[in-house]
Amino acid sequence: MGPHWMLYVAVENADATTAKAESLGATVLAPPFDVFDAGRMAVLQDPTGAVFSIWQANKQIGIGVTGVPGTLCWADLATPDPSTATNFYRSLFGWEITPGEIHTEYLHIANRGEFIGGIPPADTYQGAPPHWSIYFLVENVDGSLDQLKQGGGKIVVPATVIEKTGRFAIVQDPQGAFFALFQLAAPAA
Numbered sequence: 001m002g003p004h005w006m007l008y009v010a011v012e013n014a015d016a017t018t019a020k021a022e023s024l025g026a027t028v029l030a031p032p033f034d035v036f037d038a039g040r041m042a043v044l045q046d047p048t049g050a051v052f053s054i055w056q057a058n059k060q061i062g063i064g065v066t067g068v069p070g071t072l073c074w075a076d077l078a079t080p081d082p083s084t085a086t087n088f089y090r091s092l093f094g095w096e097i098t099p100g101e102i103h104t105e106y107l108h109i110a111n112r113g114e115f116i117g118g119i120p121p122a123d124t125y126q127g128a129p130p131h132w133s134i135y136f137l138v139e140n141v142d143g144s145l146d147q148l149k150q151g152g153g154k155i156v157v158p159a160t161v162i163e164k165t166g167r168f169a170i171v172q173d174p175q176g177a178f179f180a181l182f183q184l185a186a187p188a189a
Contacts, residue, residue: 003177006043007052007075007132009093014040014056017092021046021054024091025084032056046088048079049130067137073182074135075109075117078125082107085119102163133170135180141167144181148173 011017014032022028025047032042038060045051055062065071079085086097086107096110097119107119125131138144141159148155152174159169166185172178 003173003175004131005134005177005179007134008041008055008062009052010062011054011056011093014042014054017054017056018042018044021092024088026088026092035060046079046085046130048081048085048088050077050079050085050132052132069137069139071137072134073137074180076133076135076180077109077117077119077130078128078133079119079130080122082119082122133178133180135168135182138181138183141169141181141183144183145169145171148181 018028018032021044027045028042029045029051030041030043032040034040037058039058039062040056041053043051043053063072066073077085077089089095089109090097093111095116096113097107098110100106100108100118105121108115109117109119145155145159148171154172155169156172156178157168157170159167161167162185164185166183168180168182170178170180
């Protein structure tokens with residue numbers, strides 16, 4: 001596997017979550033282990049093939065800042081089997097997964113009522129293996145793309161409008177890891 005961004009999901013107990021994930025059809029790639037005194041983690045592969053990690057905080061809680069430029073704001077699951085993935089993540093984390101209002105083929109993922117990600121239609125990432133795509137919030141996608149190019153990154157999907165939502169672009173850092181940039185739509189006047 002080449003360079004990539006890893007999605008970490010906070011859990012209360014890494015050992016119990018790993019056991020539950022395995023009972024739901026996940027493959028344990030790295031069983032729970034301590035990361036010094038920062039926390040405890042495991043690396044799992046969901047039944048459709050996408051890899052993610054779980055994080056049980058100790059001294060390091062994980063993401064503590066959200067909603068400002070430069071922070072993680074979304075995660076999309078590319079999978080050939082949205083139905084199996086939906087059942088797995090609902091059962092494992094209690095996530096609510098529902099069709100979008102505008103694009104009903106896109107499934108929205110909410111955790112305790114807060115939208116955190118989605119599952120695009122199965123044919124969106126043709127040829128790519130199952131994976132989680134990480135999105136970072138930016139003030140201006142075009143300006144961020146200019147900075148990315150200056151820093152040696154590549155644009156994979158140019159800035160694209162999502163109706164009534166914002167703009168995004170899929171990019172690659174100089175090491176080859178893919179991620180996405182997202183700019184919120186301006187509020188309606």
